[in-house]
Amino acid sequence: MSVAPPPIIRSVAELRALTATWHRAGERIGLVPTMGALHAGHLSLVAAAKAAADRVVVTIFVNPRQFNDPEDYARYPRTEASDAEKLAPFGVDAVYVPAPDQVYPDGFATTVSVAGVTEGLCGASRPGHFDGVATVVAKLFLQSGADIAFFGEKDYQQLQLVKRLARDLDIPIEVAGHPTVREADGLALSSRNAQLSTSARQMAPALYAALVGAAGRIRAGDAVPGVLDDTARRITAAGYQRVEYLELRSAQGLHPMIRLDQPARLLVAAWLDGVRLIDNIAVGP
Ligand SMILES: Nc1ncnc2c1ncn2[C@@H]1O[C@H](COP(=O)(O)OP(=O)(O)OP(=O)(O)O)[C@@H](O)[C@H]1O
Numbered sequence: 001m002s003v004a005p006p007p008i009i010r011s012v013a014e015l016r017a018l019t020a021t022w023h024r025a026g027e028r029i030g031l032v033p034t035m036g037a038l039h040a041g042h043l044s045l046v047a048a049a050k051a052a053a054d055r056v057v058v059t060i061f062v063n064p065r066q067f068n069d070p071e072d073y074a075r076y077p078r079t080e081a082s083d084a085e086k087l088a089p090f091g092v093d094a095v096y097v098p099a100p101d102q103v104y105p106d107g108f109a110t111t112v113s114v115a116g117v118t119e120g121l122c123g124a125s126r127p128g129h130f131d132g133v134a135t136v137v138a139k140l141f142l143q144s145g146a147d148i149a150f151f152g153e154k155d156y157q158q159l160q161l162v163k164r165l166a167r168d169l170d171i172p173i174e175v176a177g178h179p180t181v182r183e184a185d186g187l188a189l190s191s192r193n194a195q196l197s198t199s200a201r202q203m204a205p206a207l208y209a210a211l212v213g214a215a216g217r218i219r220a221g222d223a224v225p226g227v228l229d230d231t232a233r234r235i236t237a238a239g240y241q242r243v244e245y246l247e248l249r250s251a252q253g254l255h256p257m258i259r260l261d262q263p264a265r266l267l268v269a270a271w272l273d274g275v276r277l278i279d280n281i282a283v284g285p
């Protein structure tokens with residue numbers, strides 16, 4: 001039996017009216033911010049939100065301010081109707097697809113910028129990206145008034161940024177991280193995977209396999225710099241053109257680490273077939 005897609009809301013006034021009604025009824029509201037082109041990774045966040053909250057709002061907004069490359073913005077998939085259909089079986093209460101002026105009205109002049117966790121990694125190669133993410137996420141939190149929001153660990157640096165942002169700005173929302181959903185061969189789901197050629201798609205799982213191998217060696221006590229060198233070589237030997245970064249950072253705060261003395265995260269960005277893929281793995285002490 002087919003289920004009707006959830007209602008689509010396009011204005012902040014409608015969103016506020018809805019969430020105010022739910023809050024008056026004592027209901028807890030879960031938020032899942034996305035840029036659409038939904039896949040099983042997004043849907044796992046939706047399922048987690050459904051389990052944790054009485055009402056769930058999914059947002060779909062391709063945020064121009066977080067694209068440092070205008071071509072990447074123009075190319076980004078926009079698939080609203082099929083996204084709404086995918087959400088139907090999850091009992092989502094509303095999909096917020098704001099018109100651009102609902103997020104950035106004429107004269108908009110504010111940027112939210114989070115220091116520390118945004119330094120290096122993706123922050124180094126995507127200038128302005130994290131300011132764009134912080135600004136839009138702050139707006140989505142304040143517009144919705146949600147009680148809990150879900151973000152994937154696939155974008156681990158983004159997750160740390162959002163946690164810091166909510167804490168620093170006293171936004172009364174719980175930020176929940178959710179494990180990365182992977183294909184059977186280990187590749188992290190991402191809307192960018194669709195841009196890979198068939199042969200590149202076959203090579204792609206080597207990235208996660210290399211992270212798993214590196215995490216095992218670091219845990220076993222091998223020296224971190226040597227493991228990172230070997231792992232970067234392993235990734236390029238598998239067919240990736242370039243490793244943009246491969247770093248061990250502290251799991252909280254993302255401080256650079258050269259030995260495993262606290263919970264850590266090994267994070268990577270690498271280019272395959274002209275597509276930039278990111279991934280990361282937990283490395284316990
Ligand atoms: N494989 C995944 N597992 C869990 N969460 C994911 C996964 N992929 C994306 N997410 C999460 O979904 C939310 C929306 O991400 P987004 O719409 O950017 O999807 P995406 O597939 O990462 O797209 P892209 O990387 O191409 O920009 C983010 O919180 C992101 O971390």
Ligand SMILES: CC(C)(CO)[C@@H](O)C(=O)[O-]
Binds near residue numbers: 158
């Ligand atoms: C959090 C987010 C929806 C903000 O635009 C985006 O960066 C994403 O999809 O991860």
Ligand code: BAL
Binds near residue numbers: 155158
């Ligand atoms: N998943 C993070 C959004 C972006 O790559 O712009």
